[in-house]
Amino acid sequence: MFQGLVAEPLLDGADFDYGEYLSGQCLTCHQSSSDEGIPAINGAEALYIAKKLILYKNKELENEVMQLVASALDKEQIASLAIYFNSLEK
Amino acid sequence: MNNLSRRSFVSLALASTSLLAMPAISTGSARPKVVVVGGGAGGATAARYIAKDSKGAIDVTLIEASKHYYTCFYSNLYLGGFREYDSIGHSYDNLSANHGVNVVHDWAISVDSSARKVRLGSGATVSYDRLVLSPGIDIKYDSIDGYSVEAQTKMPHAWKSGTQVKVLRDQVLNMPKGGTFAMVPPPNPYRCPPGPYERISMVAHILKEKNPTAKIVVIDPKNKFSKQGLFMAGWEKHYPGMVEWIDNDTHGGIKNVNPETMEIETDLDTFKADVACVVPAQRAGAIAMNAGVTDGDWSPIVPASMQTKADSNIYVLGDASVASAMPKSGFSANSQAKVAANHIRGELTDSRVFPAKFSNTCWSLVATNDGIKVGANYKAGDEKIEVVDKFVSKTDENNAKRKKTYEESIGWYNGITTDMFS
Known part of the structure; x- marks a missing residue:
């Protein structure tokens, strides 16, 4: 299911189970039940999630919480989160 | 099951x-x-x-x-x-x-x-x-002389949510005109470090609208607190002259409270309150x-x-x-x-x-659409959970940024309660 996506360099090294575990940190705030104040990200394109996280990591997007979260994620963790959230129902 | x-x-x-x-x-x-x-x-x-x-x-x-x-x-x-x-x-x-x-x-x-x-x-x-x-x-009821389980109806701690928060809200709404609200925050360590100061902000918000000559006195067993600069700047901006925060060095220590006379005695002075929120050690x-x-x-x-x-x-x-x-x-x-x-x-x-990967963010509301936050990432050290990186809101943020922070806190509330109960 993720084969096509994993061929994308940004998603290289993605590990679904690791993504599931790491997603716990995101799900404290990001839930599909609400888009108010914090966007719902379930089912978003994997590349979109990976690119956003990299922009936050590089502090090219503003938001202290997201910059903090992304700063602690390496490439494999970002890829794992991206494919995991992509797999969730919107 | x-x-x-x-x-x-x-x-x-x-x-x-x-x-x-x-x-x-x-x-x-x-x-x-x-x-x-x-x-x-x-x-x-x-x-x-x-x-x-x-x-x-x-x-x-x-x-x-x-x-x-x-x-x-x-x-x-x-x-x-x-x-x-x-x-x-x-x-x-x-x-x-x-x-x-x-x-x-x-x-x-x-x-x-x-x-x-x-x-x-x-x-x-x-x-x-x-x-x-x-x-x-x-709650360590015996950590303040004069406080007790019975005292909590007169001087609610309201630190476990539920009905005591309702009692406290009713007391604030019915406070005499120009009266005094006293807050005794807990000593460290305690649940929700910014909580007492957000509470002061929320009481000030009610009083500004319904009882603008009322005063708030904070008799703190500490000399500093979470997001102190942000809260104090916010009180001065939104509720000028209403909140007096007295640190431990200034009042010299809380000696006792009296729920019957609604008095809080310190080395410096005895404070008489119309409504008092007293939060003991935990x-x-x-x-x-x-x-x-x-x-x-x-x-x-x-x-x-x-x-x-x-x-x-x-x-x-x-x-x-x-x-x-x-x-x-x-x-x-x-x-x-x-x-x-x-x-x-x-x-x-x-x-x-x-x-293990840990994180925390605490949002607080200072006034309508004025939200602030503090957060950090943590890792598991051998003996202790250790900070990796942290941030805190800045005092010079504009109104739009503060409003966004408040809106983000609403998103967080919806998120975490879904994460707990869905």
Whole structure:
């Protein structure tokens, strides 16, 4: 299911189970039940999630919480989160 | 788990392709048992994640006395009139219906750690392979001379959400014109470090509108507090001249309180209040004490797993634990619960265990659309949970930024309560 996506360099090294575990940190705030104040990200394109996280990591997007979260994620963790959230129902 | 919910859960799991990758679901008493005591941000999250992620392979029982849980976080916003009381109440129904958690509404009275059993108020016992204690705080009523269980109706601490917050709101709304609201924050360490100062902001918000000549005096047993610069700048901006904060060095120490005369005596002076919120010192909930996993007032834990140092079959989450750099907050408890859930699943079902990763953000509301926040990432050190990186709102942020921070906090509230109860 993720084969096509994993061929994308940004998603290289993605590990679904690791993504599931790491997603716990995101799900404290990001839930599909609400888009108010914090966007719902379930089912978003994997590349979109990976690119956003990299922009936050590089502090090219503003938001202290997201910059903090992304700063602690390496490439494999970002890829794992991206494919995991992509797999969730919107 | 009752038969009906187990059946519906298993049929759901069978419908999922992910079952192919999961270990076989064992049935009935052969399944490993996890008992979770306390249905707050730590306990509800732990129960939900262990049940959800083990897909029925672990039998999860949640013991929580309340049928309806009112969150401590956002109770200040109810106090300030920004939220309806009902909007901070949540039911446990989805935990059983969606994840097969066996929710038992009772008190956990004692733990027999050698027999691995928890005794309940009803007299029943529940066996466990792993026990998660997330009991929150108990109030040390005797930590302030003159304070007591009885005193809390006159001088509510309102530090466990629920009905006391309603009492306090009524008292503030009915305060005499030009009267004095006194706040005695707790000494460190305590639940929700910015909480007393958000509470002061919310009371000031009510008084500014309904009783503008009233005063607020804060008699603090500390000399500094969380987000101090941000709160004090906010009070000056929104409620000029209304809030007087007196640090411990200035008043010299709180000697006693008198709920009959509504007086608070310090070395410096005796303060007379019309309404007083007195929040005493705190300690881990009684069941953690009873289980023998505390050292002093709190439970030391192994940072990588949240297992207690005293008993590797018992995990302590949230306020009751010694989480070192992590504040005692709902966000912290929720974060710790996921680390513990992952570890417990690994121990009981051989699922993969990933390195502990913790985070926390505390949002506070200073006035309408004026939100501030502080947050950090943490890692498991050998002995302590350690800060990796942190941030705090800046005092010179514009109104649009503060409004966005408040809106973000609403998103967080919706998120974490979904993460706990859905």
